[in-house]
Amino acid sequence: MNDIKLAKGIYWVGAVDHDIPPSSGYAGTSYNAYLIVDEKVTLVDGVKYSHRDQFWNRIRNIIDPVKIDYMIVNHVEPDHSSSLPEIISTIKPEKIFCSAAGKDAIIAHFHDESWPFEVVKSGDEISLGARTIHFIMTRMLHWPDSMFSYLKKDGILFSNDAFGQHIASDERFDDEVDIAIPLKGAKFFYANNLNLLSPLIKKTLRALEAMNLGIRMIAPDHGYIWRSHPEKILEAYAEWSCQKHSKEVLIVYDTKWKSTELMANAIAQGIEEKNVPVKICSLKTWHRGAIMEEFLTASTIVMGSPTINNGVIPSMAAFLHYIKGLKPKNKLGAGFGSYGWGGEGVRQINSTLDDLKIKRVDDGLRIKFVPDEAQLQACVEYGHKIAEATLAFNPGCAKD
Ligand SMILES: Cc1cc2nc3c(=O)[nH]c(=O)nc-3n(C[C@H](O)[C@H](O)[C@H](O)COP(=O)(O)O)c2cc1C
CATH class of the missing domain: 3.40.50.360 (Flavodoxin domain)
Structure with missing residues (x-):
């Protein structure tokens, strides 16, 4: 199994799921999790419990899972969190970073208040060693717990479900396929999950622009990673949240x-x-x-x-x-x-x-x-x- 790197020391450790019921309206998806190897080895999000073997194999290929120090939970929906009890009992993290609503939701799902929660809010930063993570709360985008984690040095935004696509593919990056493919997947995702949140999305896009983060890559929790064209998905979200349309x-x-x-x-x-x-x-x-x-x-x-x-x-x-x-x-x-x-x-x-x-x-x-x-x-x-x-x-x- 080859390592899939976003940048030096930053890996995709997710799972691809081809087994989605046709009633969902899409043929497959991926659950994207990310591993950052720094002084504090950090895991960003988990995967659906049914697909945890792929995830563990990818991590073991890079590092012994017990060496993971920090866990970041950007979103508690079960397709990312149902593996959490097994992850926590295996890696025994020093800290689990999540939003206040994230802590509530994790407890309401898994009923264990003893986990080492560290609640973060917008603007909080943690040092991983050479790198720093900056947290941005994105409440109700699309759950109350949702947040983004921004890896400053590398300019990578871990955006949970935002900018994602339900696509099961062999490729991981937007520049490995025709850009129309991830954009079409993102359009389906937006239309069916996010459209009702368009006013909030406009506000979030404005806030992100004002922060002037210098985003170089957007790594969502589903589908392709926007490695070469993050501007394309930001432009598409700006249009969709405005509900701009063609005469059709x-x-x-x-x-x-x-x-x-x-x-x-x-x-x-x-x-x-x-x-x-x-x-x-x-x-x-x-x-x-x-x-x-x-x-x-x-x-x-x-x-x-x-x-x-x-x-x-x-x-x-x-x-x-x-x-x-x-x-x-x-x-x-x-x-x-x-x-x-x-x-x-x-x-x-x-x-x-x-x-x-x-x-x-x-x-x-x-x-x-x-x-x-x-x-x-x-x-x-x-x-x-x-x-x-x-x-x-x-x-x-x-x-x-
Ligand atoms: C089970 C059933 C219930 C119906 N109930 C109504 C009704 O409550 N009011 C009405 O105006 N027509 C009712 N109709 C008549 C249909 O609207 C009519 O047959 C119509 O032409 C069917 O259009 P369609 O060919 O596009 O299916 C009913 C037809 C069926 C088969």
Whole structure:
């Protein structure tokens, strides 16, 4: 097993996981942990318990684990911390550095108050010998305990889940692959985990800039390490947290007997006729996470559902619930669907758009049972209207 070095004396000692259930919406991930060999040998974060063998083998390849003095816990979510009891009992660290909320969360997970906690706050520094670590609290990004650890001499920011990507790969660094690959993974991660925290992310990015740290590398807890292009992911986060988007429409729908599908296709035709890019995402084939990844940078969402039992079809109900939690801002929306009698489905879509303060094109388009030629033409014209509203929609950067 070859050592994977970020810089002299600084190693990746994480684990790659190809065994993620398809329900997650991504094919695999890595749990990134880091080892700094200095006078005080320091471990930054752990890995998921199921993948600890890879982690221990990597560490043993470099040093006897009992020689580790310090443990830093940047984030207590179990994919990084479920190996902690075994790590602590094996290495018996002199100190465990974490935030105040991190200490609470570690105790609430593992119920052992005797561990040698050393609570740190923003601006605190510890010396490892030749190197110094500077701590930056990033509360609620994305858990209350989250913090960054910045290795000053080497300019490496250990950023826990921020800037991460759920990708299982043989390569570890952004410069070993096409940069579009880690950026796409980071976009999925942001859209599905962080979008609701965008105001806080903007604030954190501003604070990081003001600190003028001279970051040379960003080492997240998942996916590729931003070794050569840290500026690319910082720029991407600045754009995503502003909820900047291109003029593009997503049609998200489901159908039982295909009438809503006929409507979706005709609406898409109308949008295309006005030269606005459009993607049709059937909830039967698209994972909600992939839809949110697209929606992060698309201006307009058009959601379609038949009315089933006085509401939307269950797959759309699940999607509306999901999108509500992620709080997209600065967007335009519309609803449509086929119905038999009451037609409440479109009203339910409208109500979610209103709750999210997504600007509605209008009250939506409903068609009784199966659309005929004239009704399909009305759908094409509805597509024209959505495209025109999209072209006229220029909201700028989202307000905090
Ligand atoms: C189980 C079931 C429940 C339904 N409940 C309603 C309802 O409460 N209100 C309504 O307007 N239509 C209701 N419908 C009728 C459908 O909305 C109608 O068949 C519609 O055309 C289906 O659209 P689709 O072809 O896109 O699936 C129901 C249909 C089914 C199969």
